[in-house]
Amino acid sequence: MADMLVFVTPLYYFGMSAQLKMCLDRCCSINLQVTAKHMKSALLASAWNEDDWTMTALEIHYEALCKYLNFEDKGVVLGIGCGTIEKTRESHFPQMAYQLAKAL
DSSP: OOSEEEEEEEOBTTBOOHHHHHHHHHGGGGHHHHHHHTOEEEEEEEOSOOOTTTTHHHHHHHHHHHHHHTOEEEEEEEETTOOSHHHHHHSSHHHHHHHHHHHO
């Protein structure tokens, strides 16, 4: 089993993608093994919307997952206003993701 999980998702209706959620749901049967591992985790997400509240629900969900699954959060990068490749490249979020990875 891995030592760290990095959750990467676009934001769809203020939550993670269905594909990522499905992966998490499939871990339900091994919750005891996952929680006993005390893994590290990080969250990288991007959204078209630029409102400051855009990622609130996803952040709360991620924090609950960390608490429930006994993960040690190593960082979060929430790229709001990243609806196009150009807007993402012009933002500070790629640098934030780089710095997070470098710190690990």
